Amino acid sequence: MSNIVLIGFMGTGKTAVGRTLARRLGRVFIDTDEEIEKSAGITIREIFRRYGQEYFRSLEKEVVNKVSSFDNLVIATGGGVVLEPANVTALKSNGIMILLRCSPEVILKRVDAAGSRPLLAGAKDLKGRIKELLSQREAAYARAADFEVVVEGEDLEAVAVRIIELLKERE
Ligand code: S3P
Numbered sequence: 245m246s247n248i249v250l251i252g253f254m255g256t257g258k259t260a261v262g263r264t265l266a267r268r269l270g271r272v273f274i275d276t277d278e279e280i281e282k283s284a285g286i287t288i289r290e291i292f293r294r295y296g297q298e299y300f301r302s303l304e305k306e307v308v309n310k311v312s313s314f315d316n317l318v319i320a321t322g323g324g325v326v327l328e329p330a331n332v333t334a335l336k337s338n339g340i341m342i343l344l345r346c347s348p349e350v351i352l353k354r355v356d357a358a359g360s361r362p363l364l365a366g367a368k369d370l371k372g373r374i375k376e377l378l379s380q381r382e383a384a385y386a387r388a389a390d391f392e393v394v395v396e397g398e399d400l401e402a403v404a405v406r407i408i409e410l411l412k413e414r415e
Pocket of ligand 1: 252253255258277322360362
């Protein structure tokens with residue numbers, strides 16, 4: 245069976261929804277950010293700090309290629325995965341891409357200001373930064389997605405159930 249791949253901006257709940265979805269469907273869950281941290285042996289924040297974004301993107305690409313070679317997984321991706329067209333091609337080759345969407349206001353509430361997300365860390369105007377990145381990425385998210393699910397204020401179980409329904413309709 246095809247992988248189920250969750251894409252979307254930071255703080256849209258990809259990891260949490262992915263775990264719930266995997267549990268409900270009895271599938272293995274993989275989070276590409278976690279895999280990157282495991283293979284590098286340090287946190288993503290530390291990868292950015294020591295080696296920069298470009299190096300992070302090269303690790304991300306490797307992990308994406310690896311996970312795309314499996315099937316029947318639920319995969320949560322990092323928010324920037326769609327910036328590399330080769331990642332989208334690999335993930336789509338045997339995966340259904342589901343875009344989780346929510347407003348900048350909800351994203352702002354979910355991302356911590358403490359800086360576990362290097363691309364948002366240190367922003368003076370955090371909401372402005374979120375909006376800026378969202379608008380830069382909007383086209384790439386929309387192009388990559390097979391489905392979109394709005395996740396404003398909903399509980400994770402409800403989002404997972406909605407995704408399962410969407411997938412059933414598609415069969
Ligand atoms: C990033 C999102 C992060 C992580 C890295 C870069 C991005 O993942 O991959 O900090 O470019 O949007 P989450 O979307 O899980 O926060």
